[in-house]
Amino acid sequence: MDRHSLLVDGRRLALWSGELHPFRLPSPSLWRDVLQKMRAYGHNAVSVRLAWNQHSPAPGVYDFSGVRDLDLFLRTAAECALYVVLHPGPYIGADVDAGGLPGWLTTVGAGAGAADPAYLRHADEWLSRVNAVVARHQFTRGTGTVLLYRADTPERADLDHLRTRLRADGIEVPLLHAGAPLAWEEPERTRDAAEARRLHLARLARGSTLHNVHMAFGGTSWGWLPAPSAPSPTYDPTAAIDEARRPTDKLAPLHQLGHLLRHVPDFTRMTGAPAVRAADARLRVRHLANPDTGAHAYVVRNDSAADVTSTLPMGGTDVEVAVPARDAKLFATGLHLGAGRKLAHATVQPMLTMSVGRLDVAAFVGRAGEMAHVVLDCPNEPWPTRLDEEAAWAFDDGRLHVSVPLKEDRLTRVRVRSGETDRTLLLIVADDAASLRLWPYETPSGRVLVRGPELLREAALDGAVIRLTGDTVDERELEVWAPPGITDVTWNGEAVQSGLGRALSLMTVWPLPGAAGPELPALDGWRQRTENFESRPEYGDEGWTAADRRTSASTTPVPDGQPVLFADDYGFHYGDVWYRGRLTGAAGLESVSLSYSTGAHGLLMAWLDGEPLGTHRPGDGDDGDGKGTWTGTADLRLPAAVREALGERRGEDTAAVLSVLVRRTQHAQEDPRAARGLTAARFEGASPRVSWRIMGAAAADPVRGPLNNGGLYGERHGWHLPGYDDGGWEPVSSPSRGDRRQGVTWYRTGFRLDVPPEVDASVGLLLDDGPGRASRVQVFLNGWNLGEYVGGGAPHTFVLPNGVLRTRAAANTLALAVLSDGESAPGPGAVRLEALGSAAGGVPVEPVPSPGAR
Numbered sequence: 001m002d003r004h005s006l007l008v009d010g011r012r013l014a015l016w017s018g019e020l021h022p023f024r025l026p027s028p029s030l031w032r033d034v035l036q037k038m039r040a041y042g043h044n045a046v047s048v049r050l051a052w053n054q055h056s057p058a059p060g061v062y063d064f065s066g067v068r069d070l071d072l073f074l075r076t077a078a079e080c081a082l083y084v085v086l087h088p089g090p091y092i093g094a095d096v097d098a099g100g101l102p103g104w105l106t107t108v109g110a111g112a113g114a115a116d117p118a119y120l121r122h123a124d125e126w127l128s129r130v131n132a133v134v135a136r137h138q139f140t141r142g143t144g145t146v147l148l149y150r151a152d153t154p155e156r157a158d159l160d161h162l163r164t165r166l167r168a169d170g171i172e173v174p175l176l177h178a179g180a181p182l183a184w185e186e187p188e189r190t191r192d193a194a195e196a197r198r199l200h201l202a203r204l205a206r207g208s209t210l211h212n213v214h215m216a217f218g219g220t221s222w223g224w225l226p227a228p229s230a231p232s233p234t235y236d237p238t239a240a241i242d243e244a245r246r247p248t249d250k251l252a253p254l255h256q257l258g259h260l261l262r263h264v265p266d267f268t269r270m271t272g273a274p275a276v277r278a279a280d281a282r283l284r285v286r287h288l289a290n291p292d293t294g295a296h297a298y299v300v301r302n303d304s305a306a307d308v309t310s311t312l313p314m315g316g317t318d319v320e321v322a323v324p325a326r327d328a329k330l331f332a333t334g335l336h337l338g339a340g341r342k343l344a345h346a347t348v349q350p351m352l353t354m355s356v357g358r359l360d361v362a363a364f365v366g367r368a369g370e371m372a373h374v375v376l377d378c379p380n381e382p383w384p385t386r387l388d389e390e391a392a393w394a395f396d397d398g399r400l401h402v403s404v405p406l407k408e409d410r411l412t413r414v415r416v417r418s419g420e421t422d423r424t425l426l427l428i429v430a431d432d433a434a435s436l437r438l439w440p441y442e443t444p445s446g447r448v449l450v451r452g453p454e455l456l457r458e459a460a461l462d463g464a465v466i467r468l469t470g471d472t473v474d475e476r477e478l479e480v481w482a483p484p485g486i487t488d489v490t491w492n493g494e495a496v497q498s499g500l501g502r503a504l505s506l507m508t509v510w511p512l513p514g515a516a517g518p519e520l521p522a523l524d525g526w527r528q529r530t531e532n533f534e535s536r537p538e539y540g541d542e543g544w545t546a547a548d549r550r551t552s553a554s555t556t557p558v559p560d561g562q563p564v565l566f567a568d569d570y571g572f573h574y575g576d577v578w579y580r581g582r583l584t585g586a587a588g589l590e591s592v593s594l595s596y597s598t599g600a601h602g603l604l605m606a607w608l609d610g611e612p613l614g615t616h617r618p619g620d621g622d623d624g625d626g627k628g629t630w631t632g633t634a635d636l637r638l639p640a641a642v643r644e645a646l647g648e649r650r651g652e653d654t655a656a657v658l659s660v661l662v663r664r665t666q667h668a669q670e671d672p673r674a675a676r677g678l679t680a681a682r683f684e685g686a687s688p689r690v691s692w693r694i695m696g697a698a699a700a701d702p703v704r705g706p707l708n709n710g711g712l713y714g715e716r717h718g719w720h721l722p723g724y725d726d727g728g729w730e731p732v733s734s735p736s737r738g739d740r741r742q743g744v745t746w747y748r749t750g751f752r753l754d755v756p757p758e759v760d761a762s763v764g765l766l767l768d769d770g771p772g773r774a775s776r777v778q779v780f781l782n783g784w785n786l787g788e789y790v791g792g793g794a795p796h797t798f799v800l801p802n803g804v805l806r807t808r809a810a811a812n813t814l815a816l817a818v819l820s821d822g823e824s825a826p827g828p829g830a831v832r833l834e835a836l837g838s839a840a841g842g843v844p845v846e847p848v849p850s851p852g853a854r
Contacts, residue, residue, distance in 0.1 A: 015212075017211065017212045018041075018047065020035070026067045026801060027848050030803060030845065035082055037247075039082055040439060049087045050087070055126075083139065084144075084146045085150060095235065098227070098672035193252055195326075197327060200253070202301065271288065276298060286299040295335050297330060298314060314331060332349075337360060341376055341377065343374070346364055354447050369406065372402075372429050373401065376399065388412040411434040415502070415504070436454075437451060443459055446461065452479055454470075455839070457471070465486070465487075466482050470491070471842065472515065477508060477512075478491065478498075478508040480507075496508050515838040518759070525750065527749070534661070537656070545693060566675040567694065572665065572677075572694065575665060576664060576711045578711055579659070579677075581693075582655040582691045592683055592684075593634070593681070596678050603662070603776060606660045607659045627668050627674070695716075696711035704783065708784065722783055723852030736830070736831075743822070745820065747827075750811055758840055759839070761807060766795060767798070770830070773791045774791050774820075774824040775791040782806070784850065786798050810847075
């Protein structure tokens with residue numbers, strides 16, 4: 001690579017990458033679905049982060065199987081014709097627990113930094129395990145598409161160490177780092193289409209040819225994956241492709257710019273050109289030029305609150321342009337459109353130029369409601385043919401002026417011929433919505449262009465047949481431009497009747513069918529069981545870990561005179577933790593003060609001898625530290641009956657039992673070694689001797705991974721798993737029924753779906769607590785922990801990923817673990833399935849292994 005762009009096989013490449021985190025889509029079949037969509041929407045690369053904590057439940061233990069199969073992901077990306085930009089960390093940020101560092105790293109005396117030898121030893125081991133997979137997928141070896149490798153360190157000494165490490169592991173592709181010829185920028189998230197245009201066009205205006213969309217697909221921070229900074233299980237709700245794998249309103253400008261960079265080679269080397277000013281100073285203009293081709297680009301930005309219409313000098317002509325408020329546009333001049341024709345100027349953005357057989361195609365895009373003007377330099381007077389009624393034209397002084405009023409979801413075509421060449425130019429002008437159904441595709445036998453369906457996944461030329469696969473949501477006509485000799489079309493394996501159209505295309509006689517939404521069952525047949533047996537004084541905790549350490553690996557100081565109570569020091573890194581303190585000499589005890597430290601949405605519940613003392617949340621008078629840690633102190637006064645019972649024990653050695661449940665042990669990205677769980681206990685009215693025991697999550701789920709389970713009794717005993725025998729549980733009409741009580745209540749039910757195999761249906765689970773509720777709900781589908789719902793706020797829809805969700809005439813098990821404070825209404829309120837979208841098409845989906853209770 002040089003300062004202009006990447007050089008791949010001797011050709012300049014403008015990289016248009018979209019970020020996708022495989023660990024946020026726990027269904028390997030759907031990796032192909034999203035990667036195919038990214039390619040169709042113009043991306044030529046996928047940026048991938050790897051979360052160390054997903055692969056390593058313990059020091060020296062690494063798992064790259066199942067939903068963690070990196071080899072499968074890299075093979076799939078190559079099959080989808082996408083380059084890969086890999087970022088394996090070790091630290092990745094990304095609103096992941098501890099920034100992706102494994103929980104066990106907090107206990108081995110390793111600081112999160114390359115200067116720490118202990119950290120470096122474990123980090124090198126992680127990278128070596130990753131590199132063993134990545135090395136065989138490098139583009140430089142001709143066996144894959146891994147093109148770039150991102151470094152996790154800005155320091156020169158650390159960079160030298162990393163480069164040595166990578167070369168020893170056989171990594172040959174260029175290393176992206178601070179100071180590299182082409183810098184990798186981390187663009188901020190954008191809220192809407194206009195903001196996305198401003199951001200990415202601004203990067204183009206700076207001459208960047210290394211672009212990344214963050215995020216192309218956000219996905220789900222399922223289980224205990226999210227960092228405290230993540231507000232909900234949905235990661236980046238502003239992503240171009242949403243959590244349910246549907247296109248969003250923000251996608252159109254990204255689709256257009258991606259195909260521009262991919263199909264208009266002038267943009268692989270654009271450099272700064274002499275300044276150009278619009279007549280209206282509210283428009284800021286950046287002028288670029290390609291010294292090799294003579295093409296010019298003008299990035300025009302309007303940061304004002306009003307729409308602006310102004311003249312702009314382009315190609316020697318003052319052109320009237322309009323830029324909406326807080327938006328941006330790209331204009332171009334001098335683009336070669338084939339057969340001696342050149343773009344003089346246009347008031348709409350170029351999207352692609354390509355040759356299909358003996359046809360040259362140029363597509364331009366703009367906003368619905370605008371008047372598009374496209375002006376072509378033509379050496380001789382052309383013969384235009386209007387193929388759609390909106391177009392008008394005039395020829396004057398060697399220039400063809402084409403005008404098109406842009407209508408919502410409409411595409412206009414103009415055919416241009418002349419006597420000097422046998423090549424025809426097809427001019428296409430579309431609004432944003434119509435551009436999202438325009439699909440260029442490169443096959444080994446030539447380029448094709450498809451118009452009509454909601455998605456084109458693949459195109460293959462087979463003799464006289466073009467075989468297309470893709471998705472339709474509504475009924476859609478299909479138009480195909482293909483190389484000469486192609487006479488027949490198939491769609492998703494079925495022949496479709498077609499004929500030659502006036503645009504020199506194959507047009508289907510009948511529209512492609514759309515897809516109806518699935519029939520979703522009501523969620524009934526619920527069964528309920530309460531737990532928190534750990535709060536009972538007679539509960540047997542002999543197998544629990546004694547919490548009696550005096551020193552900690554945490555950055556949180558250990559209170560003087562108290563044992564270490566931090567959960568991580570005892571190997572409990574994710575989910576809820578239980579404590580049981582045996583208090584000897586507690587007669588006269590009046591109150592208990594429990595200090596604790598959590599991530600966001602933390603919670604503490606306490607009982608003494610089985611009697612609830614109350615529930616406390618950080619924020620009840622306490623603030624976070626600004627680094628992802630919330631601390632709180634629950635001052636809990638003992639009820640009169642409990643104080644009286646303790647007084648009756650005066651002189652006896654019988655111990656009272658203090659039981660404490662703390663949610664949750666989510667680690668901050670900035671300070672992952674800060675304590676989680678209880679930090680101190682103090683007593684008023686008595687000075688009891690206390691011996692503590694702690695219990696958290698059992699061994700990591702060998703299939704679902706270390707971040708799936710926490711330390712609730714039901715999780716430790718398989719209540720969340722399919723096949724668990726809940727026949728003895730109490731039948732209830734809905735999870736919102738039940739007595740008000742402090743503690744944990746589980747709800748289970750089953751449901752079946754029967755979605756036809758030719759339909760890709762996305763289904764969600766809506767939880768809506770409504771007012772007067774403050775529960776915490778952990779959602780399990782077929783044993784997979786899909787995240788936490790925090791009551792008392794807005795409703796949330798959990799996307800149920802196909803594969804984890806059985807959609808083909810199969811049964812599913814839904815389990816909810818509800819933590820209630822005993823004061824607000826119990827249960828999660830409304831719980832129902834929701835249809836999030838359906839398409840005829842999709843990809844084959846293999847069931848994700850979901851082992852049940854033994």
